[in-house]
Amino acid sequence: MFSREFKQEAVELVTKRCVSAAQASRDLGIHATVLRRWVRAASADGPAAFPGNGKLTPEQEELRNLRREVSKLKAERNILKKAAAYVAKDQL
Incomplete structure (x- = not known):
């Protein structure tokens, strides 16, 4: 360019x-x-x-970091959901 x-x-x-x-x-x-x-x-x-x-501009850098963090937190949440479902299934 x-x-x-x-x-x-x-x-x-x-x-x-x-x-x-x-x-x-x-x-x-x-x-x-x-x-x-x-x-x-x-x-x-x-x-x-x-x-x-x-x-990147500071705003773009912050946005990139926040998107990364959201992605990481979603993955952690999904892992915890699956673990909770597995534990609940074993208790029944």
């Missing part, structure tokens, strides 16, 4: 140099919608925008 530096330069064309998104996208050979999305991401995230491959 595109490097972080390329995205930052493209955003600067639109935001600091007052080039329209349509013109900048034509000059760079990318779709205007992609460039507008980059501009929104840069304005929303500031310096944390475009973290790169494998690098």
